[in-house]
Amino acid sequence: MRWETINKLAADEFRRLTGVKKPTFEEMVKILQAARAEKKLRGGRKNKLSIEETLLMTLEYLREYRTYFHVSKSYGISEGYAYKTIRWVEDTLIKSKKFSLPGQ
Numbered sequence: 001m002r003w004e005t006i007n008k009l010a011a012d013e014f015r016r017l018t019g020v021k022k023p024t025f026e027e028m029v030k031i032l033q034a035a036r037a038e039k040k041l042r043g044g045r046k047n048k049l050s051i052e053e054t055l056l057m058t059l060e061y062l063r064e065y066r067t068y069f070h071v072s073k074s075y076g077i078s079e080g081y082a083y084k085t086i087r088w089v090e091d092t093l094i095k096s097k098k099f100s101l102p103g104q
Contacts, residue, residue, distance in 0.1 A: 003052040018056065019063040028055055028093060035092045048077055049085070057082065058089040 006017060015021050020028070032051045049057065053075065061071050061082075072082035093099040 003050060003056060006056060007052075018059045020059065025055065028099065031096045031098065032089065032092055048081070049075060054085055054089055058086045061086050 006014065009017065011022055014025075018025060029051050032055060036047070036051060047054075057071055057075055060066060060074075061068070066074075068079045068082045068086070071086070072079045075082065077085075
């Protein structure tokens with residue numbers, strides 16, 4: 001699913017789909033936007049996915065236990081790019097100290 005579709009969902013449906021509430025999602029987006037802006041100061045290619053889609057992809061991976069292959073096919077990107085992007089989102093959110101990943 002793409003961000004345009006998911007953004008229109010009711011609050012309870014959004015939570016059921018992503019695993020987080022809309023305000024939490026928006027907080028995560030702000031952290032990721034700041035990190036991406038800092039990263040882009042050093043240059044590089046234009047990103048294929050928006051911040052919202054990147055976060056949705058990561059939440060989908062964490063919530064549904066999907067493989068990088070399946071996630072990459074859903075978003076039209078390579079498996080390596082999906083891995084790199086998901087790791088970046090996880091690391092960035094953990095580094096912010098406002099979020100943590102569930103334990104094993």
